[in-house]
Amino acid sequence: MARTGRPREFDRQAALEAALTLFWKQGYEPTSLSQLKEVMGGISPTSFYAAFGSKEQLFEEVVELYRSTEGRVADVLFDEETSPRSAIERCLRQSAKMQTDPSHPLGCLIVSGASNCGSTADQVVELLRTVRKKNHEALRGQIRRAVAIGDLPDNTDIDGLTEMFGTFLVGISTAARDGAKSSDLDRSVDHIMRFWVEA
Amino acid sequence: MARTGRPREFDRQAALEAALTLFWKQGYEPTSLSQLKEVMGGISPTSFYAAFGSKEQLFEEVVELYRSTEGRVADVLFDEETSPRSAIERCLRQSAKMQTDPSHPLGCLIVSGASNCGSTADQVVELLRTVRKKNHEALRGQIRRAVAIGDLPDNTDIDGLTEMFGTFLVGISTAARDGAKSSDLDRSVDHIMRFWVEA
DNA sequence: CTACTTATGTATCGATTGATACGGAAGTAC
DNA sequence: GTACTTCCGTATCAATCGATACATAAGTAG
Structure with a gap:
């Protein structure tokens, strides 16, 4: 060294x-x-x-x-070997579990680490936003793949579904910080996935 | 005067x-x-x-x-004269529309107005958290009412559903600030409501 | 040993933070 | 008119912000 x-x-x-x-x-x-x-x-x-x-x-x-430790819960969104539905579901469940884990601070650093910032911190805000956008695009990629392989119908509203999962995903941070229970969040994932019956 | x-x-x-x-x-x-x-x-x-x-x-x-102007989009959650499903749907749609309206800043003041704060601003953080908790409880009240009047089955997972809508609702603020399109968000509300077929 | 490199501790930098002191200006009450 | 009330402008407060200067300590290289 x-x-x-x-x-x-x-x-x-x-x-x-x-x-x-x-x-x-x-x-x-x-x-x-x-x-x-x-x-x-x-x-x-x-x-x-x-x-x-x-x-x-x-x-x-x-x-x-x-990103290389707790933040890895989002990595499954980039995994093309898992089924799209399973990738999204696992991302949501793991995020909910991780962000409510009392062994570290609540919520997500990428979502809540620089949400209120003055103009002197523009670079930091952009850094986190870039990570969020990458995750969002990965989410969209999974939905697209689901349509491509026939797991979702051809006329699927890709952007609308992506926004539903993406909005829920970033919402977990605020929910966790507001004291949402891990079990409630986990069951909320049941519900948001419910419309999607795996082929 | x-x-x-x-x-x-x-x-x-x-x-x-x-x-x-x-x-x-x-x-x-x-x-x-x-x-x-x-x-x-x-x-x-x-x-x-x-x-x-x-x-x-x-x-x-x-x-x-x-709260007395743009924030009124959440008031419908306290309305017991609308059907529960309609109250929740309107809250989500109006919130999405309002928070992406370019005539004012993006996102929600209640969610994003004091998300990163030092210990000197504890009171402000708590003030906003209290408002969010009230909205969350109103959401739970609508789900409860839906079960009570038979719009949702008796064995409905009330807390899980509440958390799903609540997490999505607070997520809208981050989504809007990250540039989510109003139309995508509106269609994402279609999807999150889809499982719930009004009686 | 000396030369070099890297880390440390103290003291402090200019800028900015939220908040006040103080004197005067502009109105009403009588 | 004088008394009283409220607001305004300037100058400034102590505290804190992120960041540096400078001298010194502790290691390796020759």
């Missing part, structure tokens, strides 16, 4: 995970450097900027960490 | 409406006093605090204004 120079005295990975938890709970803008430095092991501002560049760069790194 | 003293030189109602637009667009915390004073007619800090008390009190007044 570090070939030369004074070795780092804090655990960079642990600090990153602590930052994830704080950003997840509070969102990007209201999370201050003071809070970050504190949860990241009480590091000094110099250490913070040397290791992470800036608050914004840290957040970008945090988003990557989130 | 003002019986005595120097008369106000700015239009209080117009200032309140301008504040609503700004809060709606940016959210509570990232909206600064400087921005508010500017859009509210370029008033001075003294005039601001004399007329509205504080940023937080202004926001509370703004929420009341919103």
Whole structure:
């Protein structure tokens, strides 16, 4: 690793995970450097900027960490080996379960991590929006595939169905933060999938 | 009105409406006093605090204004003279239409107005959450009523259905802010209502 | 040892935050 | 007219924001 120079005295990975938890709970803008430095092991501002560049760069790194861990619940939307119906259903169920899990903050970092932001945080807002749009397009891809392989009729309203699932998916974050029960959310997935009888 | 003293030189109602637009667009915390004073007619800090008390009190007044105007789309959830199915459907359709209307900011002030907030804004977060919970309970009331009058079967999963509609409803705000088309959202309401064939 | 590299701690930067102090201006009441 | 009330404008408050300067400590390379 570090070939030369004074070795780092804090655990960079642990600090990153602590930052994830704080950003997840509070969102990007209201999370201050003071809070970050504190949860990241009480590091000094110099250490913070040397290791992470800036608050914004840290957040970008945090988003990557989130996507590669808890955020993986959305990956199944990109899976073309599962049936479309099953891919969507699993995404919704796993998202609902993950976002109500009390072992970490409630809701979704991608949806709620930068929802109220001033103009100084435009880049961060766009970063998260880009991730959401990718998920939305993956959702649309699954619906399209379902029509293509005959799991849904040819005259299916692809955009309308995509919007139904997509709107429900992003709604889970607010619902979870408002205290929705995991079991209620799971059964709500039963209902939203109910019209779709697998071929 | 003002019986005595120097008369106000700015239009209080117009200032309140301008504040609503700004809060709606940016959210509570990232909206600064400087921005508010500017859009509210370029008033001075003294005039601001004399007329509205504080940023937080202004926001509370703004929420009341919103609820009595654009926010009325949720009122139908409290209407027991409409059929339950129709009440829910109208709420969803009107919310989707209103929140994508380009004549004002996108999304919903109640859902997105204070989603990322620091601990100094706890009261504001709770205020909006309380409104959302009331709407959620009204939704549950409509489902309950549907079962009671036989529009839905006796063994209906009331909490699961409530969560499905409630999660979709709060999702509209994020969907609208992400650029969802009004027509797609309207058709997504077709789909989410589809399982429910009015008696 | 010296040279170099990297991390650390303290002290502080300019800008902005929400909120006030204070004096004066503009109206009504008598 | 004077007294009283309400509002306005300027100047400014302490606190906090994200970010840096500067000197020093702790390691490797030769």
